[in-house]
Amino acid sequence: MPIHSMRKSVTLRKSEGRILQARPRSALDRTLPALFALLTNFQARLSAIQAFAAIGFQTLSVSVIFLDLTGIIAFDAVREWEAGVPGMGRNGKLRSHGKKSQVRLKKTEKGLWVMKHIAIGILGAAAFGLMASAASAATLDDVKAKGFIQCGVSTGLAGFSAPDDKGDWQGIDADFCRAVAAAVFGDGTKVKFTPLSAKERFTALQSGEVDILSRNTTWTINRDTALGLNFAGVTYYDGQGFMINAKKLPGVNSALQLSGAAVCVQSGTTTELNLADYFKSNKMEYNPVVFEKLDEVNAAYDAGRCDVYTTDQSGLYGIRLTLGSPADHVVLPEIISKEPLGPVVRQGDDQWFHIVRWTYYALLQTEELGITKANVDEMKASDNPEIKRVLGEEADTKIGTDLGVSNDWVVNIVKAVGNYGEMFERNVGSGSPLKIARGINAQWTKGGLQYAMPIR
Amino acid sequence: MQEHDLSFVRVEMAAAQPAPPSERGLGAWIRRNLIASIGDTILTIIGIVLVAMILPQVINWAFINAQWTGTDRTFCATVAQGGIQPDGWTGACWAFVNAKFGQFMFGRYPLDERWRPILIAVLFAALLVPLLIPKVRRKGLNAMLFFGALPILAFILLVGGVFGLPHVETSLWGGLLVTLSLSFVGIAVSLPLGIVLALGRRSKMPIVKMLCVVFIETVRGIPLITVLFMASVMLPLFLPAGVTFDKFLRALIGVSLFAAAYMAEVVRGGLQAIPRGQYEGADSLGLGYWQKMGLIVLPQALKLVIPGIVNTFIGMFKDTSLVYIIGMFDLLGVVKLNFSDANWATPQTARSGLVFAAFIFWLFCFGMSRYSMFTERRLDTGHKR
Numbered sequence A: 001m002p003i004h005s006m007r008k009s010v011t012l013r014k015s016e017g018r019i020l021q022a023r024p025r026s027a028l029d030r031t032l033p034a035l036f037a038l039l040t041n042f043q044a045r046l047s048a049i050q051a052f053a054a055i056g057f058q059t060l061s062v063s064v065i066f067l068d069l070t071g072i073i074a075f076d077a078v079r080e081w082e083a084g085v086p087g088m089g090r091n092g093k094l095r096s097h098g099k100k101s102q103v104r105l106k107k108t109e110k111g112l113w114v115m116k117h118i119a120i121g122i123l124g125a126a127a128f129g130l131m132a133s134a135a136s137a138a139t140l141d142d143v144k145a146k147g148f149i150q151c152g153v154s155t156g157l158a159g160f161s162a163p164d165d166k167g168d169w170q171g172i173d174a175d176f177c178r179a180v181a182a183a184v185f186g187d188g189t190k191v192k193f194t195p196l197s198a199k200e201r202f203t204a205l206q207s208g209e210v211d212i213l214s215r216n217t218t219w220t221i222n223r224d225t226a227l228g229l230n231f232a233g234v235t236y237y238d239g240q241g242f243m244i245n246a247k248k249l250p251g252v253n254s255a256l257q258l259s260g261a262a263v264c265v266q267s268g269t270t271t272e273l274n275l276a277d278y279f280k281s282n283k284m285e286y287n288p289v290v291f292e293k294l295d296e297v298n299a300a301y302d303a304g305r306c307d308v309y310t311t312d313q314s315g316l317y318g319i320r321l322t323l324g325s326p327a328d329h330v331v332l333p334e335i336i337s338k339e340p341l342g343p344v345v346r347q348g349d350d351q352w353f354h355i356v357r358w359t360y361y362a363l364l365q366t367e368e369l370g371i372t373k374a375n376v377d378e379m380k381a382s383d384n385p386e387i388k389r390v391l392g393e394e395a396d397t398k399i400g401t402d403l404g405v406s407n408d409w410v411v412n413i414v415k416a417v418g419n420y421g422e423m424f425e426r427n428v429g430s431g432s433p434l435k436i437a438r439g440i441n442a443q444w445t446k447g448g449l450q451y452a453m454p455i456r
Numbered sequence B: 001m002q003e004h005d006l007s008f009v010r011v012e013m014a015a016a017q018p019a020p021p022s023e024r025g026l027g028a029w030i031r032r033n034l035i036a037s038i039g040d041t042i043l044t045i046i047g048i049v050l051v052a053m054i055l056p057q058v059i060n061w062a063f064i065n066a067q068w069t070g071t072d073r074t075f076c077a078t079v080a081q082g083g084i085q086p087d088g089w090t091g092a093c094w095a096f097v098n099a100k101f102g103q104f105m106f107g108r109y110p111l112d113e114r115w116r117p118i119l120i121a122v123l124f125a126a127l128l129v130p131l132l133i134p135k136v137r138r139k140g141l142n143a144m145l146f147f148g149a150l151p152i153l154a155f156i157l158l159v160g161g162v163f164g165l166p167h168v169e170t171s172l173w174g175g176l177l178v179t180l181s182l183s184f185v186g187i188a189v190s191l192p193l194g195i196v197l198a199l200g201r202r203s204k205m206p207i208v209k210m211l212c213v214v215f216i217e218t219v220r221g222i223p224l225i226t227v228l229f230m231a232s233v234m235l236p237l238f239l240p241a242g243v244t245f246d247k248f249l250r251a252l253i254g255v256s257l258f259a260a261a262y263m264a265e266v267v268r269g270g271l272q273a274i275p276r277g278q279y280e281g282a283d284s285l286g287l288g289y290w291q292k293m294g295l296i297v298l299p300q301a302l303k304l305v306i307p308g309i310v311n312t313f314i315g316m317f318k319d320t321s322l323v324y325i326i327g328m329f330d331l332l333g334v335v336k337l338n339f340s341d342a343n344w345a346t347p348q349t350a351r352s353g354l355v356f357a358a359f360i361f362w363l364f365c366f367g368m369s370r371y372s373m374f375t376e377r378r379l380d381t382g383h384k385r
Helices: A002-016 A027-056 A067-084 A099-134 A139-146 A172-185 A201-206 A221-225 A270-282 A294-302 A313-323 A349-370 A385-389 A399-403 A409-417 A419-429 B025-033 B037-063 B094-099 B102-108 B115-132 B139-159 B175-201 B205-218 B224-238 B248-274 B276-284 B287-304 B305-327 B332-340 B350-379
Strands: A149-153 A191-195 A212-218 A228-229 A237-238 A240-245 A259-268 A286-291 A307-314 A330-331 A337-345
Touching: A067 B115, A099 A228, A139 A349, A139 A399, A149 A172, A149 A201, A149 A313, A149 B094, A172 A191, A172 A212, A172 A409, A172 A419, A191 A294, A201 A212, A201 A228, A201 A337, A201 B139, A212 A237, A212 A419, A221 A228, A221 A337, A237 A313, A240 A270, A259 A270, A270 A286, A270 A307, A270 B305, A286 A294, A286 B175, A294 A307, A313 A330, A337 A349, A337 B025, A349 A385, A349 A419, A349 B205, A399 A409, B094 B102, B094 B350, B102 B175, B102 B224, B102 B332, B115 B139, B115 B350, B175 B205, B175 B248, B175 B287, B175 B305, B175 B332, B205 B248, B224 B248, B248 B287, B248 B350, B276 B287
Parallel strands: A149 A191, A149 A212, A259 A286, A259 A307
Antiparallel strands: A212 A337, A228 A337, A237 A337, A240 A307, A240 A330
């Protein structure tokens, strides 16, 4: 009974909207618009629900939906919802019908109006919250007051941030936070780690839950602008790569030879899209073997169901360790997408941003100058003016204090984690089981992309 | 009609004869249970073959070939994989579980402070065991200590920050500690709250009834993962900058309210099964509402729904793994987290870790299930013949 009368009320509403209705109304004429109205209403509601669900179902780090986007979707949904329900709201046009339908109509109307405003209110509050927290400044003072840096890391990625046997976080991303702590406090241990999932990482940074997000996060324009974040540098140039089973594909040493291969890939990721684009643009055929979960992809590749595995190159080295015979598998040199990973801070706090950015440059600069964890104290006595300047040994130096830290900040960084090269080799390079080659992450002097701005 | 004096009425029972030899002993049991018909025989053979195929491999993997000690991945990897095991070796890598055992139990709880969760665990067991054994006396005192004093003591000890104990943030908690504390609080809160909600839903007072219905239906209509996600991602955006709720507290509240809504429906099922006469009988005795419910209705209703209640408990115990998505690590979460440690990356690591987690979960769930069956039998006074 309620459904029936609601349908009736919608019919009345809809038909009144159409002034030009010359034909005598048949039953079908009345029910069709009613059904249509119901459907659009339903669809609009669905998209509103989807918008919220979208926030919950962003997949892994390669997801393309970010918080701001979902916000926009949700706003759109509300707008669509508003548009999809004709005559909803404040105008009293529709009051001239039968008594029963009028009462019912008023109820629905009011309910929808209230619901819409609640939804807008929530989204507005979310947007306000974002702005309010983005504007909070003086992270350095906060950090100094509490005595440690809160560092957002991943929920486990080999070589970047993963717990060791004692439960301490190890990896390039974790070490970077230690380096910042060393710069600020002169003590690399004054850092606390918050493991963050891919979904919550940006909210955690925006809401001030963490001071730095050092969590294999790709630098994109969307994140830099729309999300109100600042990327301080690129601690690891990653990109999508290929691993092949050399026993099954002997003699292949380039991805361009992979035409016709069966490729294992995780579904619904940008990885899948990049793969399709790469093979299409190179006019090659391939046979995708698609799985939903990373574990399934691993198992399928190990079982030999496909010849090629594609994901971010840093991940390929970790996966290779879990295969039955790692020696048979080769990571090809081609990188088909850009995934520059780096530490992120909130926008609107230049001082903190500079500290994080120049910590990164200090790590690079010390490697370039050959300053290591072992020789940093000897290097202080060096005759090289550049080394003296970087290490804060120059007379009347103000480099450190201008930055907001002590003048021996670089010494502290190197003593805590070593230079960038040491950090790299220890966590992902030859000193780790991953054995990743420096590649494009080498210093610019050695053909890589890592280039420090001058510290002077 | 002739009178006969031949009537014989037996006055005592005949002594029971033993079953014939063909129906006794192992042979008869096998005949009855395994090879009673052709179909049974075929099924038995298939079963034996399956067990014979699977069991030796499982035992081989889990015990005989297993690597029990070691310090890094080389102990669990074959030579081709860069380790010390012979090629073709497969066995459980218990060395991984061994090395990470502390983390699996306590997460990243500081090493020097681990005596605190251990002490709480000992107290927990010491109070729980007598509470579960019906013969042990002073149930009231025991329950008061278990549900009243222990949570307070556990809070003080585990969180710290008073009496000279260093503060340990909940973000460092993990493993079984998180699983157990979430489920303990969930169970302790959800049962009473669920009963109140169930009574409220059947109440004649419209506002109370409406509130209960709205709460139950709203919470039951949302997946737990969404509740946790909203609590961890949306909530901070609404709060002013710098104000943060403890993540663990958010998860605790979320899980408890969620379980309470389900519990309410389970209890309502029990309430509905009580015949109207019981309510009326209580009324006619002049009992008030709470007396009626507390003395007549609830004892019968709760007894009826023990399987449902324990089912909810078990479900909740396993659902705690969902806190993984808000960056907290329960037992399963911390096991999976440690797969990312490159020092232990081998083909066997993930299997061993997951088997270990499954075993712990099974241990607790099976324990709960057996105890609930025991309680059912003990309380099943009305329907047993």
